[in-house]
Amino acid sequence: MAEYTLRLRRYSPETGEAPYWEDFQVDLDGHRSVLDGILQARDRTDGSIGIRCSCRAAICGSCGVRINGRPNLACHMHLDKATENAVDGIITVEPMGNMPVLKDLIVDMDAVHWKKIQRVTPWLLPDGPDPEREHIVAPESMIDVTQSMACIQCGACVSDCLSMEVDPLFIGPAALAKAYRFVGDPRDGQHYERLKDLAEDPHGIYDCTHCFNCIEACPKGVAPMSQIMRLRRIAGSDHEIDDRNNGHRHEQAFVKNIERNGLLHEADLLPDSYGGKFHPRAIPVLTGSLPAILKALQRGKVTPRKALLHSHKAGDDVKRIYKHVHDKEERYELNLYVAGEEDEPGDDAPQAGHADAAGSHLPEERSPNQ
């Protein structure tokens, strides 16, 4: 047993008071969870502490919170581990972000998370009537969508999505991972329609800025950003959806730009994203960005020489990477449920480590109750 201090963000909408912090001392083994700590504080000291919780085993997705500023399930973080990352040894617990707080650690998931889930038509739309027996599908396809099926709708990724912070209308990581669950499912008959919809929406798949926050936040290894990138690849490459947000063309321009230059040549990227400097589509965009370009010149952020003449050319190593990727027959997809070779020594990393590297930890010692 050890003493831990939990600093909880309290808020009661009925008192008219602003949110405040309150400290609670709890007495538990270090391998017990932050949720166990909060429940002990509620049981012994203050029954009015508000937190949703149920399974205590990271399955039900109720207890999403921020611990020391980072989103997680309260039941999925050990007290000793939380203390390691705590300032002055005090574990802070506050409600998730990007959603309104209802009371203490409880947020309004309906207003944000579930509304976004409903946005992606979250049910299977099969072609034609049900077959007499089961659908015959490749075993790998089911294992593949199981990664997004593993989502428990806890909201941790929504909490720390930077794009959503800037654009509250962004469909967001959880809902787009849910969308992949249908786009990746061979039984669904509306792949093109779903992708077209998500690509054309200005708050859709091209609104993600690759910040990786959702991948780090997810306690179940769903890797929402990876699912978003897969939606993009399928939309752009397989279905050739040329979206009005110019998302797909921008991605292609980026890839070509690096292939050619090795280092990003920014002056080319913008016009190339719109079809090249002299493409009619590019002219208004270039004209529109003139003030920004002039300001950058004025402040010395770029020189005309550097902006126009990019001396760097892609080296052999870059070419080798491109060749390697092009020559692959199948796209390389990282998937938690598609396991690696059997019994490689130290082979935790490829399948287990990729998605939940941030949250995973193998405590060195066995827990006392073992």
Added chain:
Amino acid sequence: MPAHDVLIIGAGLAGQRAALAAAEAGATVAVMSKVHPVRSHSNAAAGGINAALNPEDSWESHAFDTVKGSDYLGDQDAIEIMCREAPGEVLWLEHRGVTFHRSPEGKLGTRAFGGASAARTYYVADITGQALLHVLYEQLMKVHAQVERYEEWFVTALVQDDEGDCCGAVARNIRDGSMELFSAKAVIQASGGAGQCFKPTTNALICTGDGIAQSFRIGAPLMDMEMIQYHPTTLAGNGILITEGARGEGAHLYNAAGERFMERYAPNKMELASRDVVSRSEQTEINEGRGFPDGTVALDITKVPRKRTLEALREIVNIGRDFAGVDITREPIHIKPGCHYIMGGVKTDVWGATDIPGLYAAGEVACVSVHGGNRLGANSLLDTLIFGRRSGEHAAQRAAGMGMPQAPEAELADERRAIARIIGRESGGRRISEIKDELGEMMNEKCAVFRTQEGLTEAQSTIVRLKEEASVAAIDDRGTVFNQDVLGAIELGYMLDVGECIVMGALERKESRGAQFRLDFPERNDDDWLKHITLSVNGGDVPTISYSPVTMTQWEPQERTY
């Protein structure tokens, strides 16, 4: 006042399946749950769902395994229905989008499970319950025009009309504390089990027996309440479940001396004997000093190829790592039997109808009885879906033939007063959590794998005392928004009612059958006890005991060996 043809309480698999079936039958439906539907405890069913879908398998074989697993206490007519309808239900789930595991040919693939004579368990990695629950919720979102969802509403009482028919419920909106009276032509209880009466338990914190107690309080008889399943593989201390899928995939059990002890108890089925048999064997090893010092035995999953474990048992890799600090692909994990499931519940017929007209029950809250003395692994998901659907259909049928009843307003006023009394309690009583912990630890000691007259009698008097203490337990939260404190006080009352019935049933059954093992009556006694024990309120302090025959169709009781 909100009014719906069919009001469903609980939104796990049974409740959601009932809602979809009732809506399809044309009824207006409301589904109400104290948590968001995808938080329901159906999530925790990891291993899979049984169905004799393979052409070489037969529903009769599935039914016989279930009858034998039940130690012949299951009603065979109900078991036949469940097993016969299982294949169709699994296909229905597949068509709705469940991402079931496939064989190399792309057909539905199976895994082995305990007590079964064929591999007939269909699964999604080891998140089957979660996958089913989320897919049903997808369907519920799809039919939002026909099914009204009341998410985070807490039912405080069922209400009856002058004839005694169930005609609605009173519920509290957890978000703002408002109380509402709901009228309904039929009410389906689908609010799950009561594992929180025990500590530790594999059950979630929400499994507080609400529906069992609410139905009991308006006169619905409970049945087989003594039959509490202890799951063979739970983590010591916190009670977290390690799926039976692990043994289905080939994991072995060892005692501290490294003996594969199941050889002594079930030489044929070994680790895949019925759960009651495996749990009793483990407990015997532990009690006789062959366990580890922490009161456990070892589950060795390293027998399963690592690649297979990472693909098919992913969740327990995480659980081992996060909750026990063990890499299950490299070393054994220490486990013990732990409270897991209540076979008993509100007595129903094969359509989910209880003895109270208008009141149905389905899933763990109900006792049809398809599980009898012991439930087979992967039969619980099946039970929730088959009898959820059947009760939804039957309730819709009842609703089609009648006008909307008017639930009596006085009930609403009563419930409002009851809550105000709890919130207005003077301080000084024992803490709710203390009473709950005492109940749970006591039940886990006196009413567990092995039971005695003496222990159960003590349990009975302890519960009487705890009930008194609970009526004045301390309340800290006097607010209206998410007042979880007051809900905790109500849940404690439910748990004590259910706990009392469990103990009464266990005391009454003077034999050993299925999950009930009486050290003072160690043999099964078909002459005197091949019958259900039912309990119902009699207006007094103590529930009345009566008996109900076991329905036999084609399987005569035999000696049970694995």
